[in-house]
Amino acid sequence: MPAVVLILALAFAASPFWVPGFGGFDADQFPIPQVDPPVQPEGYAFAIWGVIYLWLIVGAAFGALRRWTAPDWAEMRTPLAISLAVGSIWLPVAVRSPVWATVLIWVMLVSALIALWRSPRLDPWAAAWPVGLYAGWLSAASCVALGLLLAGYGLTTEYTAAWVMVAAAAVLAFAIQRALNRAPTYGIAVIWALVAVTVQNGFDLRSVGALALLGSIVIVYPVIQSTAQKA
Numbered sequence: 001m002p003a004v005v006l007i008l009a010l011a012f013a014a015s016p017f018w019v020p021g022f023g024g025f026d027a028d029q030f031p032i033p034q035v036d037p038p039v040q041p042e043g044y045a046f047a048i049w050g051v052i053y054l055w056l057i058v059g060a061a062f063g064a065l066r067r068w069t070a071p072d073w074a075e076m077r078t079p080l081a082i083s084l085a086v087g088s089i090w091l092p093v094a095v096r097s098p099v100w101a102t103v104l105i106w107v108m109l110v111s112a113l114i115a116l117w118r119s120p121r122l123d124p125w126a127a128a129w130p131v132g133l134y135a136g137w138l139s140a141a142s143c144v145a146l147g148l149l150l151a152g153y154g155l156t157t158e159y160t161a162a163w164v165m166v167a168a169a170a171v172l173a174f175a176i177q178r179a180l181n182r183a184p185t186y187g188i189a190v191i192w193a194l195v196a197v198t199v200q201n202g203f204d205l206r207s208v209g210a211l212a213l214l215g216s217i218v219i220v221y222p223v224i225q226s227t228a229q230k231a
Contacts, residue, residue: 170219
């Protein structure tokens with residue numbers, strides 16, 4: 001399994017080369033085109049993927065080389081492998097079907113969260129922290145994808161979808177980070193995404209951007225608490 005996780009981490013990092021130039025769902029992939037949707041972060045935020053890919057590879061390589069038989073690493077590997085395997089095919093699916101891409105990103109999130117909860121307390125820099133960053137970004141991205149579907153299929157307006165899903169992302173992240181009480185990278189990734197939503201929308205006390213900023217501030221509390229832990 002350690003070798004499988006490393007191979008899947010490499011395949012996951014290589015997946016953007018299969019779909020070059022992917023910058024999110026196209027507006028016309030939805031029955032109601034989503035042009036500049038308020039639920040989506042500003043484009044610069046997606047640069048976090050470079051850090052996620054590299055850190056997951058480094059962590060998986062360390063686990064394969066130095067923790068091959070460590071029992072505290074074993075429980076994390078199966079759900080992480082599932083998440084990475086699904087992630088490796090996510091981009092080709094996303095360019096064809098936002099609906100199936102949303103289903104898959106939630107599968108990625110759930111399995112990544114299970115892996116995070118099972119991650120070893122030792123060697124957090126190689127296990128809990130990279131998986132936490134990955135799971136945190138997926139938490140935000142899953143809510144964004146669902147918000148796009150809600151508005152894109154006419155179930156609600158763009159702004160209602162943004163308000164609901166930004167709030168959901170903040171509440172979910174706060175609850176998970178506080179319950180986990182370690183791996184502050186989880187909350188940091190969600191804060192990064194929410195601040196980018198604020199940048200996308202601009203700051204106004206009645207705007208989605210203000211809600212996103214408030215959510216990011218609230219998440220700071222459990223993140224600071226988790227940094228006091230040893231792992």
